[in-house]
Amino acid sequence: MIELAHRVGVLEPQALVSAPGSALGTSGAGHRSEASGTLDPVRYEVNQPAKAGGEAQVVVYEGRAAGELAAILDESLAGLEAGGGAQLWIREVAAGDDDPARRHGFEPYRDLWQLRCRLPAEPSGLATRAFMIDDIDEFVTVNNRAFHWHPEQGGLRADDVRNRMAEPWFDPDGFRLHHCDGRLAGFCWTKVHPAHDPPLGEIYVIAVDPDFSGQGLGRPMTLAGLEWLSARGLAVGMLYVESDNHPANAVYRRIGFEHHHTDRAYRRLPS
Template sequence: MTSDDTVRHGRNRSIETYSVLAPEQTGAVLSLLADAAREDGQQAVSEQGRLQLRGGAREGVSHLLLSVGDELVGYAQLEDTDPVEAPAAELVVHPARRGLGHGRALGSALLAASGKRLRVWAHGGHAAARHLAQVLGLTLFRELRQMRRSLRDLNLPEPVLPADVTVRAFVPGTDDADWLAVNSAAFAHHPEQGSLTQRDLEARMAEPWFDPAGFFLAFRGGELVGFHWTKVHAADQLGEVYVLGVRPGVQGGGLGKALTTIGLRHLAAQGLPTAMLYVDGDNKAAVSVYERLGFITYETDLMYRTET
């Protein structure tokens, strides 16, 4: 147990930290996340965080459960796996239990667990999250844009691949190692995406949304030089430019644009009305490319951190 204090009505608030959760604890957290998502219109914990919640023990990952009496009312996840950056966290309080200091208690516990060296995501950048960051002494560090465009009457030029480049679908169990290597190289600057492992890939391939037919690989000869992994959010009728990467040294020849077009056409062929993607707000070149492809900013996730 990492903290214990008293809140309104004389009931005890406790925060317990675990390296792995029991099935019933996982179920309770997933239920809390679902309630919060219905209220907020989006997930408070990222896809990677939800996979780590369900996937057993992970090196450097801990789970903080905040309870009042026997009721789970808050959850936070702390990931300390980056050798350079401060530990990263996400947190959520049940919508019916907000405004009682639980978010501040979770934030304070995260600061203590990280040695006051912390980064925290605020998905959607809601006012309450901005206020909590200010209370905890955190400053804005990063903006992650969600951009969207219509797929109805998609009118993009025919994709033009560089010379000697061919595209085919990903084959699970065959292309894993090559894809992980190119993904790591393409996203060496990106701590979340660039650090994906075989376990992370397998966890995604086990998800109901995974479809190798929408996972496009570009080869020059036998060398993998780029990829576009699309994703379908069936419940929301959204197609996603999930991950798009080009091997360093191959950029600048139009491969990224061609792969983007191939993926968007694939999503449109599924009858999806809208496409989305995430891009760092300070990546002006990428934002400009996506704007030229018809994407506009839909919402922004914010990351706050302690002063360094």
């Protein structure tokens, strides 16, 4: 099995924005433009623990000026409980960013790579079909078998899928399923980012059922998603992958993906 999962959980900005006790930071607070209704650039986001003794979550976004991280961390972490546990994500981490994080008691523990490739890629040759509402239960079962190890994608519930289906970006045609002997053998769920410059076609989640591992499905499943994205006129494919998922990264390199940037996770243990 090739273990893959992309942009889920804490890396989803909307998950933190909507959470109780969250705070946005530009120069102290996020704010919306009355004229455009768009959110001005947000430098960081803080999600306070849902219960006493819980772990706070902080995301520092890309687009920082050189040397700005230390001040952003001073500001974003000021409202956290002294000595409390916390998780920190730094988007597009740069050389030297570990130092200001460590000064606040954080140690790095996870690197998530964003990879990009040019489209179109080579043809998949794998028969797939679009996701349908009746596929939810089987998809959840296969997902949780494939991602039992994953800190965010594992433990998915049918209600979680329905919530994502309600998002404006969801397109069932871009959620490609491959069946073998009447069973769901693998899936490639895509997501289009039309407002990005350039527009990006993301491999959002992809997995092969462990029962079908070793059959070479990871590569054609990925290509099936890229094929669908290319047919929508997108010229750049993108995905996120764990830096230490060596089998998956080998597949992606052969397809033509290249490293674009790293998002790094840090943890501070409660004192």
